[in-house]
Amino acid sequence: MADRGLQPSIEAAALAAGFSTALHRAGLPVSPDRAARLAEALRLVPPTDRAALYWACRVVFVSQQQHLARFDAVFSAVFDGRLDPAESRGDPNAPPAVGSETRTKAAPPTNRPAGAPEPQPDRPPAPLPGADSADGDTDGPERDAILALASSDEHLHEMAFADLDPEELDRLRQLVARIVLSTPTRSSRRRHPSPHSRDRLDVARTVRAAQRTGGDPITLHHARRRQTPRRLVLLCDVSGSMEPYTRVFLTLLQGAASGARAEAFVFSTHLTRLTRQLALRDPDQALAQAAATATDWAGGTRLAASIRRFIDDFGRRGLARGAVIVLFSDGWAQDDPADVDAQMARLRRLAHRIVWVNPRKAAAGYRPLVGGMAAALPYCDAFVSGHSYAALADVAAAIRGDLHPIDHP
Amino acid sequence: MVTVPELVPSVGALQRALDAEDYLADEGLATAVFLAVRMRQPLLLEGEPGVGKTQIAKALARLLNTELFRLQCYEGISAGEALYEWNYPRQLLGIRLAEARGVELAETELFGRDYLLRRPLLQAIEHPGPRPAVLLLDEIDRADAEFEAFTFELLAEAAVTIPELGTVTAEHPPIVILTSNRTRDLHDALTRRCLYHWIDYPGPERIAQIVRRRVPSSSQALATEAAAAITRLRSLDLVKPPGIAEAIDWVSALTVLGIEQLSGRSVEQTWGSVLKNRDDLDVAAARGGAWVAEAAHG
Numbered sequence: 056m057a058d059r060g061l062q063p064s065i066e067a068a069a070l071a072a073g074f075s076t077a078l079h080r081a082g083l084p085v086s087p088d089r090a091a092r093l094a095e096a097l098r099l100v101p102p103t104d105r106a107a108l109y110w111a112c113r114v115v116f117v118s119q120q121q122h123l124a125r126f127d128a129v130f131s132a133v134f135d136g137r138l139d140p141a142e143s144r145g146d147p148n149a150p151p152a153v154g155s156e157t158r159t160k161a162a163p164p165t166n167r168p169a170g171a172p173e174p175q176p177d178r179p180p181a182p183l184p185g186a187d188s189a190d191g192d193t194d195g196p197e198r199d200a201i202l203a204l205a206s207s208d209e210h211l212h213e214m215a216f217a218d219l220d221p222e223e224l225d226r227l228r229q230l231v232a233r234i235v236l237s238t239p240t241r242s243s244r245r246r247h248p249s250p251h252s253r254d255r256l257d258v259a260r261t262v263r264a265a266q267r268t269g270g271d272p273i274t275l276h277h278a279r280r281r282q283t284p285r286r287l288v289l290l291c292d293v294s295g296s297m298e299p300y301t302r303v304f305l306t307l308l309q310g311a312a313s314g315a316r317a318e319a320f321v322f323s324t325h326l327t328r329l330t331r332q333l334a335l336r337d338p339d340q341a342l343a344q345a346a347a348t349a350t351d352w353a354g355g356t357r358l359a360a361s362i363r364r365f366i367d368d369f370g371r372r373g374l375a376r377g378a379v380i381v382l383f384s385d386g387w388a389q390d391d392p393a394d395v396d397a398q399m400a401r402l403r404r405l406a407h408r409i410v411w412v413n414p415r416k417a418a419a420g421y422r423p424l425v426g427g428m429a430a431a432l433p434y435c436d437a438f439v440s441g442h443s444y445a446a447l448a449d450v451a452a453a454i455r456g457d458l459h460p461i462d463h464p
Numbered sequence: 465m466v467t468v469p470e471l472v473p474s475v476g477a478l479q480r481a482l483d484a485e486d487y488l489a490d491e492g493l494a495t496a497v498f499l500a501v502r503m504r505q506p507l508l509l510e511g512e513p514g515v516g517k518t519q520i521a522k523a524l525a526r527l528l529n530t531e532l533f534r535l536q537c538y539e540g541i542s543a544g545e546a547l548y549e550w551n552y553p554r555q556l557l558g559i560r561l562a563e564a565r566g567v568e569l570a571e572t573e574l575f576g577r578d579y580l581l582r583r584p585l586l587q588a589i590e591h592p593g594p595r596p597a598v599l600l601l602d603e604i605d606r607a608d609a610e611f612e613a614f615t616f617e618l619l620a621e622a623a624v625t626i627p628e629l630g631t632v633t634a635e636h637p638p639i640v641i642l643t644s645n646r647t648r649d650l651h652d653a654l655t656r657r658c659l660y661h662w663i664d665y666p667g668p669e670r671i672a673q674i675v676r677r678r679v680p681s682s683s684q685a686l687a688t689e690a691a692a693a694i695t696r697l698r699s700l701d702l703v704k705p706p707g708i709a710e711a712i713d714w715v716s717a718l719t720v721l722g723i724e725q726l727s728g729r730s731v732e733q734t735w736g737s738v739l740k741n742r743d744d745l746d747v748a749a750a751r752g753g754a755w756v757a758e759a760a761h762g
Contacts, residue, residue, distance in 0.1 A: 086656060092503070099502050100475055100495055107475070110495035118655035120510060120646070120662045250540045273553050 067097040074112065074133060081129045083122050089115055108134065215417065215442045217299035227444055228306045234447060236311045238379045239407075239456045240282040247281050254279040285379050285407055287317035287454065290365060292384035294323035294356040300414045300442070304383045307447065309333045309341045318374055321345070322361035323354040328369070358388035358427045362398040366405065375405040379454055383412045383441070386428025395427045399434040410453045411435040414442035465594045471528060472501055486677050487516065487523035488670065496661035497524060506619065506640035508604075508655065511663030514707030517643040521600040524639070531591055533638070534600040535584040537607035543614060547624060549581045575628035585615070586624055588638040596636035604654075605644040612654055620657070666708070668695045674708055675715050682715045689726045689760035690715050694738070696759035700751070702744045713737040726761075728754030 071093035079085045093115045102108035109130060117126050219227060248257065252275070260276035289308050293301045311317035312333040319329045332344040366375065380402065388395065403409060411431065415421055417440040423432050432438060437453035440446045472478045478501075479494040489497070497520065500507035509517045525532035535546055555574050562569040582590070584599065591597035599619075604612060618624060622637035642658065644650060666674070671691035676684060690711055698705045706714075717737040723730045731753035739745050748756070 084652075088656075092505075095503055096499050099499060106491055107495070110492045111499065113492070114496040114499055114659050114661055117662070118508070118658065118660040119649075123662060250542050250545075268553075271556060273556060 067094045071097070075116070077133050078116055078126070078129055081125055083116070083125060083129070084118075085116060105134070215414070216303045217414075217442070224302060228303060230444055231303055231306045231447065232310050234307060234310060234451060235314065236287060236307075236317065236451055236454050238285040238287045238454055240284050241377060241407075242280040243283045245281045246278040249277045249279040251279075252277060285377055286374070287311060288320070288370075288375060288378050288380045289317055290320045290322065290361075290380065290382045290384075292323065292356060292358075292382075293321045294354055294387075296356070296385055296387050297383070297414075300383070304412075304441075305333075305342055305345065307450075309345075313341070318369075320365060320369075322357075322364075324357050326361045326364040326368075356384070356388045356427075357390055358384065358386070358431075359390040359394035359398045362395070362402060366398065366401050370402065370405050375402065377407045378405075379408045379410065379456075380406045381410045381412060381450070381454060382431075385413055385415050386411075386423065386425050386431060388427035390427070392426035392430040396430040399431045403434040408436045408454075408456065409434060410437045410439065410450070412439055412441040412450055414440055416440040417442040417446065468501060468528065468595055471595075472498060474498070481527045482520075482523050485523040485526050487519060488673055488677070489520065490666075490670070493520065493661060493663060496659060500641070500659050501639055503659070504637065504639075506642060506658045508642045508644065508650070508658040508660045509663060510644050510646055510660070512665055512705075512707060513645060514709040515663045515665060516708065517663060518600065518602055521598055521641045521643075524641070525598040528595055528598065528639075530595045531587075531597045532600060533584040533588040533591075533597055534602060536602045537604050537611070539606055539608070541607045541611055543611075544583075546583050546585050546611070546615065547618070548583055548586045548626065550575065551579045551581050555579050572628075577629070580626070580629070585618060586632070589618075589622060589624055589634040590632060591634075591636060591638065593636045597638045599638040599640045601640065601642045603645055604642045605647045605650060609651055612651055616654055616657060665698075668692050671695070671708060671711050675711050678712045679715050679719060682719045683724060686718060686724060686726070687715055689757075690718065692760045693726060693731065693756045696756055697738065697748060700744075700747055702739070702747060703741045704739075704744060706738045710738050710740075726757040728752065728757050731756045 068090075071090040075085045075087075075090040075093070093112060096111045096115050097108075100107055100111045102111065112130060113123075113126060117123060216224070216227070246257070248260070254277040257276040257278035260278070261272050261274070264274050264276060265272040289311060291297075291301065291304050291308055293305075297304075305321075308317075308319040308321075308329070312319045312330050313335060317330075319333050321327050321329055327348060329345045329348060332348050333341045335341040335344065369375070399409075413423070413428065416423070416438065423429055423438070439449040439453050441450045472481065475491065475494050475498045478498045479489055479491070482489045482494065482497075496507055496509075499505070501524075509520070511517055521534070522532060558574060558579070559569065588597045588599040601615065604615075607615075619638075619640055622634040623631055625631045642654075668688070668691040671694060672684070672687040675687040675691065676682060679687075694706050694711045694714070714734060714737045717734050718726075718730065721730070721734070732749075735745060735748065735753075739748055
């Protein structure tokens with residue numbers, strides 16, 4: 056039998072409770088029964104060295120790979136400061152012991168360009184897009200400290216793309232490339248065999264199968280409608296006013312076109328279809344090809360004319376029918392708002408959902424009053440900002456249809 | 465009769481026993497398995513394909529000298545395939561035979577133990593001992609969420625109720641190991657009940673050790689070189705980075721070809737056993753076999 060912990064100074068239950076509190080503060084989902092489980096685990100695996108303690112804690116507390124980095128940060132903050140007091144003696148920068156980390160806060164990132172606005176401090180830290188965040192309800196500062204320890208990229212999440220320097224933008228684009236966009240599904244015409252008896256009986260198959268067994272229907276076959284994802288169409292404004300955001304949005308377009316088989320278009324003064332150019336696996340090569348194809352980068356915006364082109368040449372022929380359409384634009388356009396209104400109404404009649412992504416929405420006091428934007432808004436199902444990596448999670452949610460529809464005034 | 469705690473008294477003992485079964489586990493994995501066995505909690509293993517998630521269950525069953533029941537999950541798997549099913553064709557046949565012989569057949573006879581098809585979950589629960597069976601739920605992420613919930617309900621109670629037969633309660637609740645390839649997020653209720661371990665991709669020394677175990681005819685030098693080369697290949701942006709299985713295949717292929725040292729030419733000759741995707745081949749070929757072989761000698 057394993058004997059009791061060899062280090063009498065560590066009382067298993069107290070240690071388990073203290074450590075689970077520290078993990079909870081760092082935003083990891085930790086239920087109280089885990090602490091009890093750790094106490095039992097420590098009885099079986101006496102924590103004779105750091106490795107034994109580390110593995111026992113990790114096996115009990117971590118239940119997702121994404122949490123490993125944060126767990127490691129908390130573990131070293133808590134235990135490397137505690138088990139070896141000699142190391143931290145007289146060192147003011149030593150990691151804090153259990154319970155004292157509320158007072159520490161990571162130094163704010165200093166490489167922000169001068170004059171950039173402060174990132175809003177009271178937004179919750181970025182949940183990974185796709186991972187539904189059950190862990191988003193802990194309070195701010197002490198959690199930020201540990202998050203900053205966990206990853207140097209975290210501070211990029213909340214910053215608007217316009218405020219990033221080129222190197223940060225490159226790192227961020229790698230993160231953005233990993234975002235997977237998925238659309239709601241629709242029932243297809245085709246049926247396929249189903250193992251569940253709650254689905255409809257496939258009479259034809261059952262009778263055919265019964266012929267083999269002398270007319271006795273031994274196996275009942277069921278079938279259900281196949282579900283297929285709706286088509287995703289992305290229209291990105293690449294006019295001058297959108298320039299700070301286009302690089303990141305194009306990365307998103309590229310990922311969607313190559314991975315989710317989305318249709319990608321860009322427009323400023325006229326519309327260009329970039330699906331084929333962007334559907335390459337290598338993002339840099341894809342963007343280079345796209346740049347060579349579309350000739351009107353950073354020009355003016357003709358919103359209504361571009362939407363009309365899209366509907367006439369592509370949308371009406373089937374591309375937009377029942378699709379989820381995402382427009383990336385600030386709505387600053389040269390054309391008459393009445394035209395925008397008319398074209399959006401046409402688009403509305405074709406599409407399943409329309410999502411409008413406007414990076415200016417994030418600015419304090421922004422109201423969608425500019426002509427084109429005000430005209431388009433009544434036709435949109437979701438209106439999101441998408442100005443930062445964290446905000447792109449909202450874009451993904453809006454495309455999935457998880458985001459509640461906007462209130463139309 | 466040897467009990468489980470006597471067989472695995474400590475993490476170190478488990479590690480040595482796994483080693484004797486030709487499974488090289490690091491301290492983290494050994495701790496996870498040890499706690500799962502001793503705390504009687506299911507263990508959820510995640511990691512890249514080919515890091516040995518399934519193998520650990522097999523090795524564990526061998527070292528405990530007990531049965532392994534494996535349930536391979538897939539989309540649309542139902543309780544009938546996991547737990548039990550009535551052998552419908554056999555029941556029909558029974559009725560026909562009874563008719564032909566002019567024998568009276570009671571309904572209860574048709575729903576007797578003879579007509580029950582036992583699937584892995586029921587088998588694991590019915591396992592008579594002396595030590596609990598190992599139940600491997602492979603690739604649980606492929607099954608539907610409802611199936612996941614059903615399985616857990618059942619394992620928590622370690623009992624199955626068959627309406628026609630009554631309740632079967634486990635004398636020795638099985639040791640449960642789940643694996644997942646992360647194709648979807650598992651439900652919180654499941655992760656909460658499980659111990660969890662993420663199996664990291666091993667370093668080159670460990671790969672070389674594993675390869676030597678699996679391909680005994682290979683030389684130590686070749687295994688070390690191949691492990692270093694695989695590690696370098698993994699630094700490229702590949703669709704399917706080569707794993708341990710590929711390392712083993714590769715060394716076997718090189719051994720069969722009688723190659724004792726990696727060179728640019730021998731690497732290019734054997735691309736096919738390492739890279740199994742057209743795009744990956746293009747990416748690697750652009751770097752050239754010499755670049756890969758260089759890792760082995762540098």
